[in-house]
């Protein structure tokens with residue numbers, strides 16, 4: 001009922017590809033902040049998205065009752081390389 005790792009750090013506007021392995025019953029991978037909602041069957045599921053805002057956001061399994069039982073992870077989005085100050 002948790003993800004490993006529990007924290008990922010990415011850059012804003014970077015194309016993110018996550019290959020998520022699920023060795024358990026059906027789960028989901030949800031980052032509400034970026035409207036990412038993917039069902040994880042057994043095996044590996046690829047999730048792609050591009051974070052468009054800076055900050056700290058949580059990801060979790062959105063299957064009913066799993067959210068409450070699970071341990072959310074944190075995705076930290078940092079400024080793009082070469083951008084010193086965000087407006």
Ligand SMILES: [Cu+2]
Pocket residue numbers: 001026027028061062063066067
């Ligand atoms: Cu789950």
